[in-house]
Amino acid sequence: MGRLLLRFTVLCLLGLLVAAPFVWMVGASFKTHAEVERGGAHIVPERLTLENYPKLLGQIPVRGDEYLDLDFGRWYVNSFFIALATTLLTVLTSAMAAYAFSRLRWKGRDTVFLLYLATMMVPGVVTMIPNFQIMVWFGFVNTYHGLIIPAAFSAFGTFLLRQFMLSIPPSLDEAARIDGASHWRIFWDVVMPLARPGVIALAIITFLAAYQSFFWPLIMLNDSQYFPLSVGLLELDTGYGVQAELVMAAATLTVIPLIVIFVIFQKFLVRGLQLGGVKG
């Protein structure tokens, strides 16, 4: 009993320690400008204000009558749109390729798969530079599809889903084939439902990566109406005379969807991470 109580207490205190920066962030987002400027480690605002969030979602005042030309609400929508589109495309193309690698027999399959594996070792910065040049050639700079399309084909996703599909007993789809089902039917109705844990894990990992991606949108965009939250936050933070309490409110709004997603899907994510090595 004593050991249990000790372990439980230690865990609770460590949990508080890890969560403390987030708690301070939420507290700061309800403080007035004067209080933030004065500083201090306190969390509970001396004078609670609810104005920061409406201010952030409306027009952001600089000083006096001037307003910043920023649109936080639009960045929010951008982020979700880009992340969801990337996730959908990635999962679809990866699952199809994984099906081809795990269920179909064709010449050169192992060679092509080896090529996929080999490129997983190449760090992102290496491909980033020529990809930017390619985007310039294609005229994709400053567009949504310039952010979505290059991110939609994942060697890692193909690899992860192939591992999942290999663990599904092939007797199931052989039975379906004998009953005359086409490969499309088998893919959609047999393999995909059985690979669901892997698909969900890949979807979360891809969504997270797309939602958090920063380097790529930063170099691809200079028109603020296409900004996702990551680049938008930077713009807000470096914007002239923007107040820290507004930035903290923006950071809170950015982090909240992530926390919600993680709490809901963590079972799948933990399994996926532990199975597919590490990424994300």
Added chain:
Amino acid sequence: MALAFLMPNLIGFLLFTCFPVLLSLWMAFTNWSLRPIQRTEFVGLRNFTDLLGVRTVEGAPAGVGLAGFVVPRSVVLTLYLLAVAVLLAAVVGLFWANVKLWRGSRSGGVIVALLGVVMAVLAVALPAASPDDQGPAMLVRFWFGPGQGVFFSGLVLLLAGLIGMNREDGTWRPGLGMAPAGLLAAAMATLWWLHDPMWTAYTPRDERFWHYFYNTLFLMLSIPVAIAGSLGLALLLNQQLPLGAWRSRRTAMVRVTGVTLCLLLAVLTFGIGLWQGWPNVGLLAALVWAIASLGIAFNIVTFRTIFYLPTFTAGVAVFILWKELYNTEHGPINALIVAAVDGLAYLAGQVGVDMGGLDGGPQWLAHTAWARPAMVIMGVWIAIGGTTMLLYLAALANMPKELLDAAAVDGAGPWQRFRHITWPQLAPTTFFVSVIAIIGGFQGGFEQARVMTEGGPAGSTTTLSYYIFQMLFTDLNLGYAAAVSWVLFVMIFIATAINWTFGKGVEVEA
């Protein structure tokens, strides 16, 4: 048929992964630029020699004094490069000796650990011994010079040596296993001895690259700390808390009562805090009760979730948050430090000791000596409950319980059981997560540099990936940026090759 399934992914893969890799390789050998006026030409290895090479200092004498003789400076250069080559060979050799368990590898660990101690002591002692203003502050003078990096390198070597010494399957008897450690010590001593003559005659062609390379390595100091922390957390989370099942009516009742009680206490503490004028203490206590109630409700999943959150949310928002936390004037970290030091000084004053005050806390992101440590601390917070912890948890769950039980029966204490049973069995996981973290470390540091410091102050937080970004956007020099990225790739490739050669691979099942 296969083509229909493969095509969508394959086209994208060839276009955005394979082709760019080849294009990047070509770019690295050209002067490729985004400036439209410039013609792209093949320049051979020039980008790489500009990056890694040295050139002679203008007006430097042809002869350099070395050990009482005057020798041609090319001799110094040759010796220096030789020492660097020996150093690299010794590092690989250390790995090899420990994996293949050469005879004497444990004694080799002693040499490495001693070398680390000597480095750390010298790093502190030499700046302290310099003649100007002696005082109690002289002991921390190393922190504000190159001694800081040497000190931490010494600690890392000490840690590596201790790990080598503790390999129970290795041997103490002297043998070949001591050679890499000896070579390492010799190479280090030679480099120190050659330092002055070498860098008066020569200078690196791209000094920034080496500075940023050092920064990248420095930020990797968070890796050992975070891995140790992850292991600790994983050990705490390894077993479910024995709270009883929800299905059993009796224990379910107890747990419902526990949850309700903790929630009530949370509300009560916060209320009392507000009423007594201590709202922050009340809030923190209330949060502990709230976490406790969640812990009773969802068992260790609660804590795993909380510990994983920094990793999951790591991004621009979190870096902006830490920038505020580190703020010198109105950030909470310095407010806490000042309050703590004031409290100590007050207590010391009560017993008649004058500690003196503190004019503000560390300068954190605004000071070249503090910015890197600040990044390291943040890195530990982000990574401590992350994927490493999950992999350790999976490895612990797969571990057979019989050995631990048998050891307990034989009277082994908790520390002995960890040291002789758990830790050796976790070795493959530890190895795997270290290599993965090192690979990530080489590529990392871009976001925080861009968001928190813009690489400053004085380039002290610029990592190699941020350097590539600068090359792209301030210099528009794609060829040179590609060359940097390929140098980075070679480092990562070596880390991966080590992983494949030495790692037995971790088999993890959820």
